[in-house]
Each structure stands twice: as C-alpha cells, then as structure tokens.
Amino acid sequence: MQRTEILKIMNTVLTNKGRPVIQEETQSTRDANFRSLDFSETALRIETKIGKELSFDAASMRQIETIKDVVDFFEGATATT
Amino acid sequence: MKEFCDGNRVAVPGDDLTWRQLLDRANARLDAPTALADQRVVFVIDDIETALAATIYTLAHDLDAGVIDAGRVSDGVRERFAEHAITPIDLTAASHAQAAPYAAGDPVAQRGRVTVFTSGTTGHLKLVEHTWATLNTFDRVNNLPANHWFLPYQIGSYAWYQMVAMALFVPGQHLVAGDMKDLAASFASALGRGAVTASSSTPTFWRQALMSIDRAQLASAQLDTISIGGEIVDQAILDELRSLYPTAKIRHIYASSEAGAAIVVTDGLAGFPRSVTERQGEPVSVRVDGDRLFVRSRYANSTDDDGWVDTGDLVELRGDRYFFCGRAGNTMINIGGHKAFAPDIEAHLMKHPDVIWAKVTAKRAPLVGNLPVAAVVLKGTISPDEAERLLTSHCLEELAEYAVPRMWKFLERVPMRASLKS
Numbered sequence: 001m002q003r004t005e006i007l008k009i010m011n012t013v014l015t016n017k018g019r020p021v022i023q024e025e026t027q028s029t030r031d032a033n034f035r036s037l038d039f040s041e042t043a044l045r046i047e048t049k050i051g052k053e054l055s056f057d058a059a060s061m062r063q064i065e066t067i068k069d070v071v072d073f074f075e076g077a078t079a080t081t
Numbered sequence: 082m083k084e085f086c087d088g089n090r091v092a093v094p095g096d097d098l099t100w101r102q103l104l105d106r107a108n109a110r111l112d113a114p115t116a117l118a119d120q121r122v123v124f125v126i127d128d129i130e131t132a133l134a135a136t137i138y139t140l141a142h143d144l145d146a147g148v149i150d151a152g153r154v155s156d157g158v159r160e161r162f163a164e165h166a167i168t169p170i171d172l173t174a175a176s177h178a179q180a181a182p183y184a185a186g187d188p189v190a191q192r193g194r195v196t197v198f199t200s201g202t203t204g205h206l207k208l209v210e211h212t213w214a215t216l217n218t219f220d221r222v223n224n225l226p227a228n229h230w231f232l233p234y235q236i237g238s239y240a241w242y243q244m245v246a247m248a249l250f251v252p253g254q255h256l257v258a259g260d261m262k263d264l265a266a267s268f269a270s271a272l273g274r275g276a277v278t279a280s281s282s283t284p285t286f287w288r289q290a291l292m293s294i295d296r297a298q299l300a301s302a303q304l305d306t307i308s309i310g311g312e313i314v315d316q317a318i319l320d321e322l323r324s325l326y327p328t329a330k331i332r333h334i335y336a337s338s339e340a341g342a343a344i345v346v347t348d349g350l351a352g353f354p355r356s357v358t359e360r361q362g363e364p365v366s367v368r369v370d371g372d373r374l375f376v377r378s379r380y381a382n383s384t385d386d387d388g389w390v391d392t393g394d395l396v397e398l399r400g401d402r403y404f405f406c407g408r409a410g411n412t413m414i415n416i417g418g419h420k421a422f423a424p425d426i427e428a429h430l431m432k433h434p435d436v437i438w439a440k441v442t443a444k445r446a447p448l449v450g451n452l453p454v455a456a457v458v459l460k461g462t463i464s465p466d467e468a469e470r471l472l473t474s475h476c477l478e479e480l481a482e483y484a485v486p487r488m489w490k491f492l493e494r495v496p497m498r499a500s501l502k503s
Contacts, residue, residue, distance in 0.1 A: 016473045017485075036417065040446040041487040044454075048488065056447050 001046060001078040006071050009045050013038045025068035032067050039070065046074055054078065083140050083213070089248050090255040092229075092276065093130040094267075100137050100249065103130075107138035110172075114142035120168050121190050127151045127173040129258040132236045135172060136245055139195070140213060147196030147208075149237045150261075158206055165208060167196065198237045199338045200500050209239065209338045215380045216246040218342035219254075221364050227253030228279035228306055231271055233264055233286055235499045239338035240311060244281055261499075265293040272302035279306035284318045285503040288438045289495040291321065292458065300325050310334035312502050313405045315428040316351040317436075323349060335405075340390040341380025343367060351428070352396075352404040369396055373409065395422075414441075414484075417449035421484035426453055426476070430486075433475045435460050435468070438495045440503060441486060455486035458495050465491050 011021045019033050029035075047053055054077045064070055087101040098106075124135035124146060132148050139146040149158075151173045162169055195216060197209040219225065230248070234241035248256045257276050260267035268290060271277045287309065290299065304326050309318070314333040322331055335344040335353070343365050346353050358367050366377040372395045377388045395406040395413075406412060406422040414421045423441040430439035438458040443451040459468055469489050476485040496503050 016470050017477060018474055035482075036448055037452070037483060037487070040448045040452055043447045044444060044452060044488055054447065061448070 001050065001075065003071050003075055006042075006046070006074045009049070010034065010038070010042050010067070010070065013041050013045070022067050025066065025071060027067050028065055029067060029070060034067065034070065042070070042074065046078060050078060055080070083143055085137070085140060085249045086252050086254075089252070091133055091248065092255070092257040093133065094258070094260050096130065103134045104137045104141050107134035110134070111138060114138070114144060117142075117144055117146070119190050121145045121166055121194070121196070122168045122170050123147045123149055123162060123196060125149055125151050125154055125169050125171050125173060126236065129236065129261070131172050133245065133258070137249070140249060143192045145190035145192060145194045147198060147237055149198050150235070153198070153206065161206065161208065195242065197239050197242055197338060199239050200498070207338075209382055211242070211382050213246060213250075215341060215382055216242045217250050218243055218336070218380050219247040219251050222251075225251055225254065226305065227255075229255045229257050229277050230279045230281060231259060231268060231277045232256045233259040233268065233282050233501060235501070236261070238500060239336075240281070243336070243342065265290055269294045269298065273298065275303060278303060279308075280304055281308040283311040283501040284309060284314055285312060285438070285495060285497045286501045287318055287322065288458070289497050292437055292495055296325075304329050307331045308334055310336055311500070313407065313424045313428075314351055315431050317428065317431040319349055319351060337376075337390075337392055337394075339382055340376040340392050341365075341378045341382070343376040343378055350402070352399075352402045355398060355401050355403060358403070369398070369403065372397060372406070414443040414451050414453050416451055416453065416483040419481065419483040421453060421481070423453070426455070426480060426484055426486065429476060429479055430455060430457065430472060433472060435463060435471065438503065444488065446487075449483075452487040453484060454488040454490070456490045456492055458492050465489065
C-alpha cells in the first residue's frame with residue numbers, strides 16, 4: 001500500500017476522534033496523539049481495504065517511535081502480505 | 082376436556098373467530114383425538130389459523146404436542162423429531178397424513194406436555210418441554226383489562242405460546258395474528274383499523290416498525306398496553322415508546338424459554354431495581370450470584386435441586402439497579418486487557434437521535450487482541466464518513482476510549498430474524 005494511502009487512513013483514525021491530523025512524519029506517535037488503539041484500528045482498516053490479514057513482527061512493532069516508523073511498518077507489512 | 086376461555090376471539094387473516102369456532106374446525110379436520118392420545122406429535126403447519134386450531138385441539142384433548150412452521154422443518158429437524166420420538170403430522174396438505182403408531186419400546190406420550198421450539202442465541206432449533214401451567218404466566222396478573230393483542234411471534238416459539246396461553250386462559254384477552262409474510266405491513270394495517278389495543282414484542286420489532294411505519298400513524302394508534310422483551314431492553318426504545326404512547330402501560334419483561342417469565346419492570350427504566358432480588362417467594366424469585374442471574378419460578382420447565390435455573394445471562398449492579406450485560410461467554414469484548422460489554426455500547430449508540438438500531442461485536446485486531454466494531458441503522462440520510470465522526474464523538478462523550486467502536490457498517494434496514502430478535 002502506498003505511503004499516502006496509509007497516512008490518509010491514519011488521519012481518518014485521528015480526525016474521527018476529534019484530534020488534529022498528522023503534521024509531519026518525523027513527529028513522535030506520542031506528540032501526534034497516535035495511540036496503540038489507533039495503531040490497531042489502522043491495521044484493521046488496512047486489512048479490510050486490502051482484503052487480507054497482515055502478519056506482524058513483534059520485534060519491529062516494539063521499535064516504533066515516530067509516525068514515519070508506523071508508515072514504514074505498514075508499508076512493509078502490506079508489501080509482504 | 083380442558084377449560085379455556087372459549088369466547089375470547091382470534092383474528093386471523095380473512096377471519097375473526099372464537100376459540101370454540103377454531104376448535105370446531107380442528108375437530109372437523111383432524112381425526113378423533115384418541116388416534117393421537119398415546120403419541121408425542123408436532124403439527125406441521127403453514128398458516129396461522131391452522132397453527133391456532135391445532136393448538137386449541139391439543140389443549141382441548143389433552144394431547145402431547147407442539148406446532149411448528151413447515152419452513153423450519155429441514156431434514157435435520159426431522160432427525161431431531163425422530164430422536165425425541167415425535168411424530169410430525171402434516172397439516173399443510175389438503176388432507177393430513179395419518180400419524181404412524183409408535184414402534185414397540187418408544188416412550189408413551191405425556192398428556193398435557195407442550196413442545197416449544199426455540200432458536201436460542203445459536204440459531205440451532207431447540208426443543209423445550211412445557212405444560213399449559215408453566216406457559217400460563219399471566220395467571221399471576223390480576224385485573225388485566227380487556228385487550229386485543231397483536232401476535233407477532235414465530236409460531237410455536239416460547240413467546241408465541243405465552244401469548245396464546247394468555248388468550249386461552251385469561252378472560253377478555255383477544256389475539257390479532259400478524260401476517261408472517263409481511264409483519265410490519267400487517268401491524269400497520271391492524272393499528273390503522275383500530276384492531277389492536279396491546280402489543281407484546283421485542284425492541285428489534287419496534288425498531289423495524291419505527292423504520293417502516295409512518296410515525297404519525299404509529300402515534301395515532303390506541304395502544305393501552307405495551308410489553309417488550311426477548312432481548313435486552315435499552316433506555317432509548319423505552320423512551321421512544323413513552324413519547325409515542327404517553328398514557329400506555331409500558332412494561333419490559335425478562336423471560337427465557339427455560340426459566341419462564343421472571344421479571345416485570347414497570348417504572349420505565351432499563352434494567353431492574355435491586356429490590357427485585359430481595360423478594361424471595363412464589364411464584365418467582367430472582368438472585369444474582371457473581372455476575373450471573375438465577376431464577377426460581379413455577380413457570381420454569383426444569384431446575385436444579387433447589388429449584389433455581391441458571392439463566393446464563395450476565396447482570397451488573399450500577400447504583401441501585403441491575404443492568405443486563407448479555408449472555409455469558411459471548412458479549413464481553415477483551416480489548417488489550419480492558420473489558421467492554423457489547424450491550425452497553427449498543428445502548429449508548431441507540432441513545433443518539435440519528436440511530437435506530439445498533440449491534441456491536443468483537444473483531445480480532447493486532448496488538449490489542451480485539452476491537453469493538455459496530456453495525457448501525459441510521460434514521461436519516463447521513464454519509465458514512467459523517468456518521469462515523471458523529472457516532473465516534475458521541476461514544477467518546479461517555480464510553481471509555483477502548484469501548485468506542487473502531488469500524489462501522491451502515492445498514493439499510495434492521496436485520497430482524499424470525500424470532501423478532503437481531
């Protein structure tokens with residue numbers, strides 16, 4: 001899945017909760033107010049969109065700190081699924 | 082012959098009959114009851130008049146019988162009949178087939194037993210054994226005013242038998258049978274003719290009626306008595322009914338096909354007062370053990386040694402009131418270690434003025450295990466994106482963040498099953 005599409009889904013997740021959209025990918029997930037529940041929701045929305053379950057590598061999930069890390073993660077997960 | 086209120090009337094499509102007239106028709110159509118006296122039978126029917134005629138015939142001749150719609154009788158159901166030594170009698174054909182006699186060794190009939198067919202929460206047909214005494218749950222209601230009750234329930238179900246038993250045994254209680262082919266249209270028609278003064282149904286039935294019948298037409302109906310149950314009754318539907326029928330007696334009833342009618346709530350609030358669990362005695366006692374609801378009732382069909390039935394329903398005390406949280410094992414959603422109950426989320430969603438119906442389930446999700454997802458029927462025309470934002474915001478106002486549905490599906494109509502539940 002394209003990075004722009006992943007970012008669009010993440011922004012939908014945030015704006016539905018009344019939170020501001022992501023300013024830039026270098027923002028930390030904490031500063032962007034992007035929480036673990038939002039990460040799970042994003043994964044679910046991506047899975048629904050591509051019609052497949054994503055496989056997750058727990059080690060790389062633990063290293064996520066920034067919005068860029070999240071986008072990289074989903075870009076990689078959708079590429080290998 | 083068993084006694085019944087032979088003057089109570091039963092309106093079926095195209096006719097309006099007394100029980101006596103229905104019995105006369107059944108006697109003319111069916112063979113002498115002695116042919117069935119030793120057998121356990123089920124009458125397979127395809128219209129409401131025949132169902133009611135077979136039922137009064139069963140009562141009048143003290144048979145061991147039940148009644149079921151032909152549409153439910155699959156090969157699997159026939160196997161269930163055979164397992165229970167039940168002989169199906171086809172009343173859908175022009176002339177019914179003779180019931181075959183029992184083979185040697187088969188159990189004999191239990192006179193007065195009534196076989197009730199329920200789908201339960203699994204959708205799998207279940208046979209529940211009752212008697213007319215356990216089905217007659219209205220015997221504890223004093224001074225029930227005369228009423229014409231709309232009968233919407235699935236033929237042969239527990240709720241159907243309760244209504245039929247009321248019309249059989251309580252003077253002045255008449256039935257107006259709904260047309261199963263188009264229940265909402267027959268309800269609207271009966272209301273429009275002024276033929277109905279009382280309604281017993283489920284929250285889902287009312288939500289579908291609110292979707293499909295003009296509100297002004299609904300409000301103009303002279304409904305004096307409204308009973309609602311069969312599912313968790315939320316505050317939104319109670320408030321909606323109160324606004325439609327400000328002077329009607331509205332009560333919600335907790336019952337199960339095994340425990341019988343147990344709790345009747347008349348204060349207009351969802352759940353039930355804690356005081357209900359403090360009144361022990363006849364005919365019904367209620368207790369809460371942990372988070373499970375137990376009932377001891379003379380209307381129950383089977384109990385443990387102490388007479389209690391484990392209903393399998395979960396309740397939670399909030400303030401001085403118990404609220405239903407669904408069935409044990411299938412309504413709690415574990416979201417990363419946090420627990421949310423789907424009925425609570427549904428009840429909150431249905432408080433929103435744009436929502437007519439909502440169902441919340443768990444969907445497997447990475448990191449947190451599960452997330453709540455919602456299917457919703459909206460009242461107006463709102464775009465799905467806008468509806469998601471609106472309803473997410475509505476949920477965030479009151480629910481914990483983990484309990485807020487994360488995915489949404491917007492349906493065109495309320496998905497009501499034959500049991501009137503969703």
